[in-house]
Amino acid sequence: MKTRVLGLVALVAVATTTVIGLFVVPADLNQGDAQRIMYPHVASAWLAYLSFGVTALAGIGWLWKRDLRLDSVALAGAEIGVMFTFFAIWGGMMWGRPIWGVFWQWEDPRLTTTALLLALYVGYLLLRRLTDDPERRATRAAIVGVVAAVDIPIVHFSVEWWRGLHQTATIASPDRVLDPAAPGIFILTLLGTVAAFTLTWMYLMIRRYQLAQVSLAREEAARMDLLMSVRNAEVAR
Amino acid sequence: MTDAGFVIAAYGVIIGGLGLYVVTLWRRIRAARKGR
Numbered sequence: 001m002k003t004r005v006l007g008l009v010a011l012v013a014v015a016t017t018t019v020i021g022l023f024v025v026p027a028d029l030n031q032g033d034a035q036r037i038m039y040p041h042v043a044s045a046w047l048a049y050l051s052f053g054v055t056a057l058a059g060i061g062w063l064w065k066r067d068l069r070l071d072s073v074a075l076a077g078a079e080i081g082v083m084f085t086f087f088a089i090w091g092g093m094m095w096g097r098p099i100w101g102v103f104w105q106w107e108d109p110r111l112t113t114t115a116l117l118l119a120l121y122v123g124y125l126l127l128r129r130l131t132d133d134p135e136r137r138a139t140r141a142a143i144v145g146v147v148a149a150v151d152i153p154i155v156h157f158s159v160e161w162w163r164g165l166h167q168t169a170t171i172a173s174p175d176r177v178l179d180p181a182a183p184g185i186f187i188l189t190l191l192g193t194v195a196a197f198t199l200t201w202m203y204l205m206i207r208r209y210q211l212a213q214v215s216l217a218r219e220e221a222a223r224m225d226l227l228m229s230v231r232n233a234e235v236a237r
Numbered sequence: 238m239t240d241a242g243f244v245i246a247a248y249g250v251i252i253g254g255l256g257l258y259v260v261t262l263w264r265r266i267r268a269a270r271k272g273r
Contacts, residue, residue: 007259018252022244033240037247044251083258087251094247098240200255207262214269 007203013196017189025189034098039190041091043197044084045114049152050201051081052121056149059142071138072212074145076205078124084201085118100165108164113155120148134216 021039028035055077061070092111093103106112124144131137159168238246 014252014255018248022248033244036244040248040251083254087254090250091247094243097238098243204259204262207259207266211262211266211269214266218269218272 003203003206006199006206010196010199010203013192013199017193017196020189021193025185026183028186031099034095037091037095039193040197041088041095042190043194044087044091046194047197047201048081048085048088048117049156050198051077051084051205052117052145052149052152053077054205055081055121055124055145056152059145062138062142066135068134068138068216069213071134071141072209072216073205074138074141075128075212076208078121078141078145079208080201080204082118082121082125085114085121089114089118096165102165105165108166109158109162110155110164110166113151113158117148117151117155120144120151124148132219134219 017039021036025036027033055074058070058074058077061067062074089111092114097103104111124141127144128137128141131140158164159166
C-alpha cells in the first residue's frame with residue numbers, strides 16, 4: 001500500500017515537472033527551447049550514478065554477508081541504472097545536435113566514458129544469465145558490479161580531467177550558477193525534476209527488488225522439485 | 238528538425254520509456270507471482 005502511494009506521488013511529480021519544464025519555464029536566452037532537455041537529462045544522469053552506486057554497495061554487501069536479498073538489490077540497481085543511462089545519453093544527444101551541431105563525438109571523454117558505463121552494466125545483466133546457481137551468479141555479478149563502478153567517478157570527473165565538448169560542472173560550481181545568476185525558476189525546475197525522478201527511482205527499485213525476490217523463490221522451488229524427483233526415483237529403484 | 242522536434246524526441250523517449258518500463262515491470266511481477 002505504501003509503495004502504491006509512493007508510485008502515485010512519483011507519477012504526479014513527474015507529470016507536474018514535465019509540464020513545467022515544457023510549458024511553464026521560459027526558453028533559455030542562448031539555447032532556446034533545446035535547454036528544456038536538460039531537466040530530464042541531468043535527472044537521468046544522477047539516477048544512473050545512484051543506481052550503479054547501489055549495485056556496487058549491494059555487491060560488496062553480498063560478498064560480505066552472503067545474503068541473497070542484497071543480490072536482488074544489486075540486480076534492481078543495475079537494470080534501472082541501464083535504463084537511466086540510456087535516457088541520459090538519449091537526452092544528451094537530442095540536446096547536442098541543436099547546440100553542438102552533432103549528436104555524438106567519440107573524442108569527448110564524458111560521452112565515451114558514459115557509453116562505456118552503459119556497456120559495462122549491460123554486460124553485468126548478461127553475465128547474470130550465464131548460470132542458474134543463485135550464489136555463483138551473485139558472486140560473479142558482485143565482482144563485475146564493483147569493478148564497473150570504478151567508471152562512475154571517471155564519468156563524473158572526465159569533464160574536469162580532460163578537454164572535450166561537454167561543459168564542466170554547472171550546479172556543483174556556485175560561481176557558474178550565481179554569476180551571472182541563473183533564473184530561480186530554471187534552478188527550481190531542475191531540482192524539482194531531479195526530485196520527481198528520484199521518487200520514481202525509489203518506486204522502481206522497490207518493485208524490481210520484489211520481482212527479483214519472487215523469481216528467486218520460484219527458482220528455489222524448482223530446484224527443490226528437481227531434488228525431490230531425483231530422490232523419489234532413487235527410492236523407487 | 239527544429240528545436241521543438243528535439244525536445245519532443247527527448248521527452249517522448251524518456252517519459253514514454255519510464256511509463257513503458259513501469260507497465261512491463263508490473264506485468265513481469267504478475268507473471269512471476271502466477272508462476273508463468
